[in-house]
Amino acid sequence: MHFLLRITARLMRLRKTSLAILIVLFVTLSATIAYGLEPATFGTWFNALYWVLTTMATVGYGDFFAETVPGKVFTIFLYIFGIGLLSLVIGKVIDSIGSLQRQRGAGALSFRGENHIILINWSKKAQAAVEEILSYSPGNRIVLVDEIGQHPLAHMHQVHFVSGDPAADETLLKAGIGKAKAAIIFADARIDEFSLIDGKSLLIASSIERLAPHIHTTVEITQEKNIQNFRHVQVNEFVLSHDAISRLAVRSALQAGNSELIRQLLSRQHGDDIYEVRAKAEWKTYREAFDDLLSQGATLLADRGDLGINRKLDQPIPAEARLYIVSDEATYRRISGA
Secondary structure, X not given: OHHHHHHHHHHHOOOXXXXXXXXXXXXXXXXXXXXXXXXXHHOOHHHHHHHHHHHHOOOOOOOOOOOOHHHHHHHHHHHHHHHHHHHHHHHHHHHHHHHHHHHHHHOOOOOOOOOOEEEEOOOHHHHHHHHHHHHHOOOXXXXXXXXXXXXXXXXXXXXXXXXXXXXXXXXXXXXXXXXOOEEEEOOOOOOOOHHHHHHHHHHHHHHHHHHOOOOEEEEEEOOHHHHHHHHHHOOOEEEEHHHHHHHHHHHHHHOOOHXXXXXXXXXXXXXXXXXXXXXXXXXXXXHHHHHHHHHOOOEEEEEOOEOOHHHOOOOEOOOOOOEEEEEOHHHHHHHHOO
């Protein structure tokens, strides 16, 4: 018994590759010995291999079995060592799966994919962003980057977590920054000083710009005066932390129901939403586009950032136009042909 325990302990210390090679050699050699002992029983070497595997797996169909004493002795050998070896492999597989789960929870695994969205700095805002992204497209892959040591959304398989300094090249590369579609940098609410919060965001944005200048980057900024600093690193969009909240509160106080309307436009989870549609060739002016869209149940809202196109209805639609409408999802899909 002591001898078996020593062998088992040594096998447990083997690397996965070495153990795999050992299993293949053991099964191949066992099939060769079985066929050599009883060629008439098995007929072919492949049948002997099949018998060895079913014996090691404790299936035992009974279509082949040893008939001679040497064959039965070898069968006992397979029971003792073969089944134990296979159990060891199963244990290794289970341990590897458990190890991967632990590494995933700790944020130690690199993301393998593309066209994903990277969210940097975990907070309630980041959690709301995850929910909003998945409401747009449940198939979207999201990579969350933060210095916390545990995956905050481990139950969501669409969300991959990378633990580390978001400004470090190693962390961003693990998050797949080179193949990402967009990155959103949230202000780190764990820092008390506003200037330091924006300073950290600026450092992260600089790292992203250096590693992947092609991706669309959005940054939450706590102080409007710092926007000019971010323009040097080619940040695409800025969101002021307190600006939107304060403006929404004022609108709610002065114009009852205004905040509910804005809330619907901000989130696809509530009511109608804003969608971009392609300009059709038959639309020569904004009026033609407006009337056609209205007849289909949608309202033309803007061309790029211009919300005043209802005062330019007779103007021609430029070639670089990007038209936005307000509608429900079903109407948008019908208009876009999706």
